[in-house]
Amino acid sequence: MGPNVANLHGFNPYFQLLTPTVPCQGIPLSKVVFRSRQYSQVAAIPGGGSAHFSIEDIVLEENSAGVFDSSLIRVSFEPGELGSNMLDDQGVRIEGDINQNGGAGTVWPGGINYFDILTDGSEKFGIHHGFAGPKAPPAGFGPDDLKDPISGTQMAYFEADGPEDLEINLDATANIALQSFWFQYRGGGDSTNSVTLEYFDVNDQSLGTQTISTSDDGGLSIGLDAAFLPEFDLITVDPLFSSTAMGKIILTSTNAFDAAASFGMDDLLFKVIPEPSSLALLSLAVVGLLGWRRRS
Numbered sequence: 073m074g075p076n077v078a079n080l081h082g083f084n085p086y087f088q089l090l091t092p093t094v095p096c097q098g099i100p101l102s103k104v105v106f107r108s109r110q111y112s113q114v115a116a117i118p119g120g121g122s123a124h125f126s127i128e129d130i131v132l133e134e135n136s137a138g139v140f141d142s143s144l145i146r147v148s149f150e151p152g153e154l155g156s157n158m159l160d161d162q163g164v165r166i167e168g169d170i171n172q173n174g175g176a177g178t179v180w181p182g183g184i185n186y187f188d189i190l191t192d193g194s195e196k197f198g199i200h201h202g203f204a205g206p207k208a209p210p211a212g213f214g215p216d217d218l219k220d221p222i223s224g225t226q227m228a229y230f231e232a233d234g235p236e237d238l239e240i241n242l243d244a245t246a247n248i249a250l251q252s253f254w255f256q257y258r259g260g261g262d263s264t265n266s267v268t269l270e271y272f273d274v275n276d277q278s279l280g281t282q283t284i285s286t287s288d289d290g291g292l293s294i295g296l297d298a299a300f301l302p303e304f305d306l307i308t309v310d311p312l313f314s315s316t317a318m319g320k321i322i323l324t325s326t327n328a329f330d331a332a333a334s335f336g337m338d339d340l341l342f343k344v345i346p347e348p349s350s351l352a353l354l355s356l357a358v359v360g361l362l363g364w365r366r367r368s
Contacts, residue, residue, distance in 0.1 A: 087128065105224065143344040145182040145248060148223035149199060156180060158226070159199065166228065167197035167238075182342060183246030187228075190237040190322070197238065200229035200336060218302050222254040223339040232259065235326040235333045240340075244274035247317040248342040250309050256302035257295030257325065259332035265293050267307065267325055267335075274319040282310045295335060302336060317345040 106127060147153065151160045158166070167187045180186065189195045202220040221227035230238055242248060250271070257265050266285035272278055284294050288305045297303035325333040 085126065087126075144251070145342040145344065146223075147180075147182040147184060147340045147342065148338060149221070149226045149228050150224035151226075153224070160226070161199060162201050163198055165196055165198045182340075183243045183248045184340075185241040185243055188239040188241060189230075190239055194233055195236050196231045198229055198231070200227050201225060202227065218258065218336055219256060219304060221336075221338045222304055227336045227338040229334070229336045230325070231334045232325070233332050235324065235330060238323045238325075240321040240323065242318055242320055244317075244319045247274075247345045247347060249314050249316055249318045249345050250321055251314050251341040251343050252306055252308045253340040254304045254338045255295045255307050256304045256336045257293065257333075258302045258336070259327070259334040265295070265325065265327035265333065267294055267323065269307075269309070270322045270324075271309075271313045271316075271318055272320045272322075274317050276319055279313050279316055279318070282313065304336075304338070314343070315345060 106125075149158055149166075150156075151158050167189050187197055189197055200218060200221075202225070203218055218227070218229065230236070240250075255267060264285065266283055268281055268283045270278060270281045284307055287294055287296060287303070289303070291297045291303050291305065292300060294307070295302060295305050323337075325335050327333055
C-alpha cells in the first residue's frame with residue numbers, strides 16, 4: 073500500500089493508489105472487503121471514531137492461470153463464515169470441549185470440532201477485533217494493542233499467564249490437514265519466542281512436531297515486528313505432515329523468560345486429504361486409461 077501522505081495535503085481527502093500485496097497477488101478472488109479505521113488514543117474506544125472513505129477506479133484483472141482448489145478450506149473467525157454462528161463480540165470466549173460444542177455456543181466450520189486450553193489457569197481463548205490504539209504514556213501497551221486481523225474484522229486471541237498449550241481438535245471423518253495459519257505474539261517482554269506444533273493423525277497418534285521461531289518478514293521473532301509489538305507472520309506446516317489427515321493439533325507458545333505467552337491467530341487453511349481407497353481407484357483409472365490408449 074502507498075504511504076500516508078495526509079500531512080502533505082493539510083489532512084484533506086487525497087486519492088492514493090492502493091495495490092494488493094503478497095499473498096493476495098496473482099490469485100483468483102471471490103470477494104474483497106474494504107475496511108477503513110481511525111485509531112483512537114482512548115483505549116476504551118475500539119478502532120477509534122468515524123472513518124469515512126471513498127473508492128474510485130477499481131481495476132480487476134482476469135486471472136486465466138489461476139485455479140480454485142476446491143480441496144482447500146479456509147477458516148477465519150468471522151460471523152457466518154462457512155456457516156459458523158461465531159459471535160461478533162469483542163472478548164467473547166470461544167474455547168471449550170466437545171460437550172460444550174466449542175464454548176459460547178460456537179459451531180465451528182470446516183471440520184473443526186473445538187479449541188481447548190490444556191491447562192486449568194486463568195487462560196482465555198476468545199475473539200479480538202485487533203488494534204485499538206496506543207495507550208497514554210507511561211501505561212505502555214495493553215492487551216488490546218494488537219494489529220488488525222488478517223481475514224475480516226476478527227481474530228482469535230489466546231490470553232495466557234505462561235507457556236500454554238492450545239488444542240485444535242478436528243473432525244476425524246473430515247480427512248483434513250492443516251496447511252498454514254497467521255500468528256502474532258504478545259507477552260513475556262523483550263524475549264525470543266517460539267511456536268511448537270505437534271500434529272496427530274485421526275487415530276490420535278503423534279505425527280511429530282515442528283518448531284518455528286523466526287519471522288517471515290524480518291521481525292525480531294515469530295509474530296513480532298522490529299519494536300517487539302505483535303505482527304502477523306504466516307506459519308506453513310512442514311510438508312512432512314501437511315499431506316496426512318489430522319485428528320488434532322497442539323499449539324505451544326513459549327518464550328525465553330518462561331513468562332506469559334499470549335498470541336493471536338487467524339485465517340487457518342486446511343486441505344482435504346484423499347482417502348487411500350480414493351487414491352487407489354484413481355491409480356487404477358490412470359493405468360486403465362494408459363492401457364486403452366496403447367491398445368487403440
